[in-house]
């Protein structure tokens with residue numbers, strides 16, 4: 001009942017009762033977060049029935065506009081850096097300055113990108129402006145219909161047949177998605193054949209090893225029941241990818257002062273108003289930024305490629 005979602009070990013230690021600051025998550029049976037003694041992941045148990053969860057994604061609006069535009073810009077730059085580095089047979093990315101990247105960027109042609117769990121598609125539309133050919137999967141039917149009207153055939157339900165998308169995508173993005181997945185290996189197995197040769201997967205997920213998590217502990221907002229079923233650090237994400245024939249090219253973290261610091265702080269103090277003001281964001285910005293420089297930013301960005 002409390003096996004690790006990631007490595008299936010049964011030696012998990014219960015950390016705390018999973019409580020959310022959100023009204024909308026009340027009414028579920030009591031769940032707990034466990035820490036896996038074998039792989040270090042933190043996971044929820046018992047998980048909520050899959051059909052209830054997918055209905056939440058289908059109906060609710062709270063996942064449509066989920067935006068971490070910093071991550072997207074960062075990820076986008078990351079893609080370009082990797083493409084450039086791949087062309088130059090060099091993976092020594094951190095050695096190159098960002099000024100060089102930007103100069104080299106202009107000569108690289110954007111390709112096809114798939115955003116898994118694309119919500120209202122705004123991240124993709126942002127990328128389209130830079131020349132990317134955009135595709136997505138999404139549970140929400142209203143959003144799916146709207147996107148398909150504008151981009152016929154390019155947006156699908158996650159349970160669709162994808163065989164005509166094999167060997168297609170230069171980039172597959174999972175932005176704030178993998179922490180929702182109860183069988184992450186199964187998802188990777190579905191997505192892997194869709195990558196084009198030299199294609200990359202960019203995974204952005206809350207960082208279990210972040211300062212925000214350590215500062216706020218159980219009040220860290222990313223302990224977000226019932227949806228966030230597993231939380232990863234870089235080590236756990238690397239292990240998941242390695243088990244699925246993928247290698248990590250690059251790991252970085254970035255700052256999200258508003259949610260991960262501001263909202264966690266409000267949750268820890270049990271403040272009734274959960275809206276983080278601009279000045280609060282500003283207040284949290286220095287520590288958030290410093291955490292990022294120390295590779296302990298509140299969001300983890302991992303870029304991976306298929307082996308062979």
Ligand SMILES: [Zn+2]
Nearest residue numbers: 004007036039
């Ligand atoms: Zn485990």
